[in-house]
Amino acid sequence: MMHAVGVQSLSLDIKEKQKQALSRMLNITDSMEADSNNPNLVPQTWKVLVYDRFGQDIIAPLLNVGDLRKLGVTLHLHLYTDRQAVPDVPAVYFVQPTEDNVRRICDDLAEGLYESFYLNFSCSIPRPLMETLAAGAVSSDSVSLVTKVMEQHLNFISLAPKIFSLHQTSSYKALNGNASDTQMMQTIEQIVDGLFSVLVTLGVVPIIRAPTGEAAEYVARGLEARLREHLASRNNAFSETAPSNFQRPLLVILDRNVDLASMLAHPWNYQALVHDILGMKRNRVTVEMTPEPGKPNPKPKDYDLDSSDAFWAENSGKPFPTVAEAADGLLAEYKREMEDMGKRAGGDSLEAAAGLASLVDSLPEMTEKKKRVDMHIGIATALLQAIQARDIDKFVEVELDLLSSRNLSPQERTAFTTLLSEQSKGLVEDKLRALMILFLAKDSISASDFETFENILRDAGADLSPLQFVKQVKAIRNLKPVAGFGGSTGSSSSTFSLFSETLKNKATRVTSAFHSTVRQFLPTAKELQATKIVDALMENKNTPEIENYAYIDPKVARSTGEVPRARAAFRDAIVFMVGGGNYVEYDNLQEYANKPPGGKQIMYGTTELLTAHEFLEQLSELSKVV
Numbered sequence: 187m188m189h190a191v192g193v194q195s196l197s198l199d200i201k202e203k204q205k206q207a208l209s210r211m212l213n214i215t216d217s218m219e220a221d222s223n224n225p226n227l228v229p230q231t232w233k234v235l236v237y238d239r240f241g242q243d244i245i246a247p248l249l250n251v252g253d254l255r256k257l258g259v260t261l262h263l264h265l266y267t268d269r270q271a272v273p274d275v276p277a278v279y280f281v282q283p284t285e286d287n288v289r290r291i292c293d294d295l296a297e298g299l300y301e302s303f304y305l306n307f308s309c310s311i312p313r314p315l316m317e318t319l320a321a322g323a324v325s326s327d328s329v330s331l332v333t334k335v336m337e338q339h340l341n342f343i344s345l346a347p348k349i350f351s352l353h354q355t356s357s358y359k360a361l362n363g364n365a366s367d368t369q370m371m372q373t374i375e376q377i378v379d380g381l382f383s384v385l386v387t388l389g390v391v392p393i394i395r396a397p398t399g400e401a402a403e404y405v406a407r408g409l410e411a412r413l414r415e416h417l418a419s420r421n422n423a424f425s426e427t428a429p430s431n432f433q434r435p436l437l438v439i440l441d442r443n444v445d446l447a448s449m450l451a452h453p454w455n456y457q458a459l460v461h462d463i464l465g466m467k468r469n470r471v472t473v474e475m476t477p478e479p480g481k482p483n484p485k486p487k488d489y490d491l492d493s494s495d496a497f498w499a500e501n502s503g504k505p506f507p508t509v510a511e512a513a514d515g516l517l518a519e520y521k522r523e524m525e526d527m528g529k530r531a532g533g534d535s536l537e538a539a540a541g542l543a544s545l546v547d548s549l550p551e552m553t554e555k556k557k558r559v560d561m562h563i564g565i566a567t568a569l570l571q572a573i574q575a576r577d578i579d580k581f582v583e584v585e586l587d588l589l590s591s592r593n594l595s596p597q598e599r600t601a602f603t604t605l606l607s608e609q610s611k612g613l614v615e616d617k618l619r620a621l622m623i624l625f626l627a628k629d630s631i632s633a634s635d636f637e638t639f640e641n642i643l644r645d646a647g648a649d650l651s652p653l654q655f656v657k658q659v660k661a662i663r664n665l666k667p668v669a670g671f672g673g674s675t676g677s678s679s680s681t682f683s684l685f686s687e688t689l690k691n692k693a694t695r696v697t698s699a700f701h702s703t704v705r706q707f708l709p710t711a712k713e714l715q716a717t718k719i720v721d722a723l724m725e726n727k728n729t730p731e732i733e734n735y736a737y738i739d740p741k742v743a744r745s746t747g748e749v750p751r752a753r754a755a756f757r758d759a760i761v762f763m764v765g766g767g768n769y770v771e772y773d774n775l776q777e778y779a780n781k782p783p784g785g786k787q788i789m790y791g792t793t794e795l796l797t798a799h800e801f802l803e804q805l806s807e808l809s810k811v812v
Contacts, residue, residue, distance in 0.1 A: 196390060196435050196758045198787045201344040201493065203387045205248045211306050211338055212257040212278055234277040234300060235262040236269075238287055241280040241308060243353060244343055247469050247492060265290055269299060276302040276333070282341070283311035285318070292322025295331055302333045309341035309379045339386040339423070341379050342791070345469055346493050349772050350791045352380035357793035358442055358765040359804040361401045362659075363811050374401065377793060378408040381762060384791065385413070385437075386423045392437035392760060393752060394738035395723050400441040402764050406738055409439075413740035435758035438720055442765030443663060445715035446656060447589065447626045449768060449801045450619045452581045456509040457502035458769035460565060462797050463572045466491065473568045489561045497562055503773040506569065513562050520559050524552065577611040585623050592629045599635060606642045614648045619798055622653050626660070652805035658812065714774045716761065720788065721778060724756040758787045766801060767792030 197203075215231045235254065237245065242264065254262060263269050265281055277300035281287045295303065305319075316335075323329045343351050354360075360373045385391065391413055396406035416422060442449070453462050464471045469492045475484040493499045497516055501509045573579055584605055587598060594602075602624065606617050621639055624631070640650060713721065722729045739749050761775060772790040779786040796804075 196388070196432070196787070198388070198435070198758055198760070198789045199347040200350050200384065200388065200789060201248065201347045203389075204244075204340060204342075204344045207338065207340055207387055208245065208248060208280075209257060211280065211336070211340075212254075212259060214276060214278060214304055214333075215258075232258050232260045232275060233304075234272055234275055235259045236265055236277055236279045236281075236294075237262070238265045238281040238284075240282050240341075240353065243468060244308065244340060245280070247343065247345055269294075271297065271299045272301075273298060274301055276300060276304065278304045278306065280306045280308065280338070283307040283309065283315055285315060288315050288319050289322070292319065292326070295323050295328035296326035298328065298331065300331070303331050304333050305335045306338045307336070308338060309383055310337050310339075311335075339383040341383040342387075343468060345795075348776070348787070348789045350384060350789070351795050352377060352791070352793050354380070354793040356804060356807075358796075358801070359808055361765050362443070363808050371404075374404050374408055377405050377764060378412055380793075381405070381409050381437075381439075381791075382412050382416075384760070389424060390435055391417070391424050391740055392435045393756075394437045394439065394740070395732075395735045396439040396738070397441060397444070398734050398736050400443075400764075402439040402441040403736060405762075405764055406439050406736060410738050410740050417740065433754070433757060434752075435760055436724060436756040437760045437762065438723055439762050439764060440716055440719065442763060442767075443659060444719070445771075446659070447623050448714050448716070448770050448774075449766065449796065450622050450626075450798050451585050451589075451770060452578050452616070452619065452798075453768075453770050454505050454579075454582045455503055455769070455773050456506055457498075458773060459506055459569050460491070461769050461795070463569060463578075464565070465797060471565065473564050475564065476567060476571070487564060489565065495558060497558060503776055506573075510566055510570075513559075513566050517559050517563065520552075520555055523555075576613055576616055578616070580605065581612055581616055581620055585620055588620075588624050588627045592627070594624070594628050594631055594635070603638070603642070606639060609646075614643065614646050615799065615802065617643055617646070618648050618650070618653065618802070622656055625653065625656065649806060651809035652802045655805045655809040655812065658809075713778060714771055716763065716771050717774050717778045720759060720761055720775065724759055724786070726751075726753065726755060757785055760789045760791065763790075763792040765792075766794050766796040766804075768796055768798075 212233070212235065214233060249257070259278075260275070261272075265279070265287060277294075279291060281291070291303075291305065294300070311319075319335070323332055341352070343353050345351060354373070354376055357373065357377075361370065365373070394406050394410060396402040417424060453459050460466045460471055464473060470488060470490050472486050472488050474486050477483045491498050491502075497512070501512050504512075584601065588594075588602075602620070605611060605620065621643060624639070625636070640653075644650060719731055721727070722732045723735065737749055737751055742749055763771065767790065775788045775790055779788040
């Protein structure tokens with residue numbers, strides 16, 4: 187396939203783009219030009235920020251309290267809390283356009299809580315709600331308090347430069363249950379709102395590809411209609427002329443049913459483990475701390491993980507053994523720096539005095555580094571305890587073997603029976619996940635074998651309803667086995683230590699368990715089904731996997747003929763999974779994008795980021811209604 191030469195690539199840093207948009211929204215000073223690239227810029231207008239729950243969730247990963255202060259925010263309050271009047275200060279509202287929110291704003295206007303109101307909605311506000319807002323302001327004689335009403339198109343949550351979520355809970359259940367046509371279209375419309383917001387924030391109109399006959403196509407067609415309507419309007423957010431050598435990105439919209447196994451497989455990469463085991467939500471994770479002998483149990487600690495942490499940015503997508511080794515190196519580096527600073531500050535010489543001054547100057551930086559070291563060591567310890575207690579490494583290895591071929595060999599049958607039968611290996615849910623992967627991965631399994639596996643889990647108290655629903659999906663959709671993206675495992679090149687001497691007094695048992703029970707293997711990188719599809723679409727390959735994918739160009743006038751297609755391979759892509767996604771898919775797409783010769787950028791988004799447990803809950807609920 188031909189590749190475009192000399193084309194200008196798009197910046198797919200959705201987190202930075204959304205942060206800049208929020209900064210512009212909060213800078214309400216007319217005489218001062220918003221400059222989101224200058225964090226030291228302090229607007230002269232101090233203000234109150236009022237948000238609803240979703241607005242808070244959008245802001246939290248992007249702007250901390252210090253950032254808000256620099257942008258002139260003196261108070262930040264929830265819309266539905268009891269708020270005191272501050273009549274001499276303007277207020278910036280950032281909320282979703284719902285009837286309850288609009289009525290609450292009308293109440294605030296009637297009470298004259300603030301000097302002026304800057305009303306910002308996270309997505310397009312329907313005309314009936316705008317009329318409700320206008321009627322409320324007129325009835326309370328508070329129209330003069332409303333300075334601006336803006337549609338910000340920020341109806342999504344950026345978690346990292348190349349990953350976002352629409353935070354639409356139970357989206358898989360909503361799209362695969364017995365919802366009415368009206369409910370289904372409401373769900374799809376919400377997805378369209380979120381995706382449109384992402385594209386406005388990026389400032390691009392992409393080429394859209396989606397499988398026909400799926401919920402993904404309904405989303406794609408709805409998004410096409412929204413883009414065409416917006417492009418034809420006077421207030422066009424995409425009106426800025428792009429450079430002549432700019433290549434538009436590809437937007438690939440996929441349906442979750444294209445690959446269910448990826449939602450169930452046990453992860454082995456750092457970020458995916460933190461999400462699946464520790465339940466990371468919007469970049470925050472709560473870790474139960476290991477008690478020291480003779481001391482009371484310590485309180486759980488909350489950690490915020492994002493791309494501003496260099497260690498997290500570098501290692502979040504790497505296998506856990508590699509990260510453990512890097513954590514050991516991070517701790518050793520900190521210890522070495524502290525020792526060097528101590529040596530320079532020792533003695534009575536002038537050099538020692540200078541060293542002491544340097545030590546004082548470096549204390550804030552070293553304190554911050556110590557916090558980061560403690561955070562990753564604490565998280566690694568919690569992960570290690572779970573891996574040890576549940577034999578997660580064994581499940582990872584068995585699942586990779588299952589997915590590496592389409593037939594169940596006698597050896598695999600014996601090993602799988604042993605894995606399910608041993609009470610000391612894993613939670614019942616871990617075993618259910620493995621059984622569902624077996625079902626999805628293999629072409630043919632004898633009825634007697636599968637009944638044996640089911641009975642083992644049933645006797646152990648497993649709820650098999652998620653499996654029953656997946657059986658229905660596979661039968662109705664004639665799903666092909668997902669084998670082929672697994673791989674053999676290779677040993678790590680060397681044994682490593684998770685913790686250095688300074689922490690062994692606190693975690694000797696955990697460290698010992700790591701070496702004795704956790705297999706130090708690094709799974710061979712293979713492409714998941716979503717990644718295979720994305721590769722075929724970006725490279726314009728002619729493969730059976732994408733032969734039924736619609737090609738949509740919102741910039742081309744509608745016609746009865748075939749839409750002219752781009753011939754050059756795409757360098758940039760936005761991959762959106764309808765019905766839920768996870769960090770396993772995200773990591774796999776990033777590995778593909780970074781493969782030699784490189785040069786690709788891939789952003790991943792989904793209706794909601796789900797752990798395997800959360801996905802199983804939706805499958806269980808669906809089994810009762812379908």
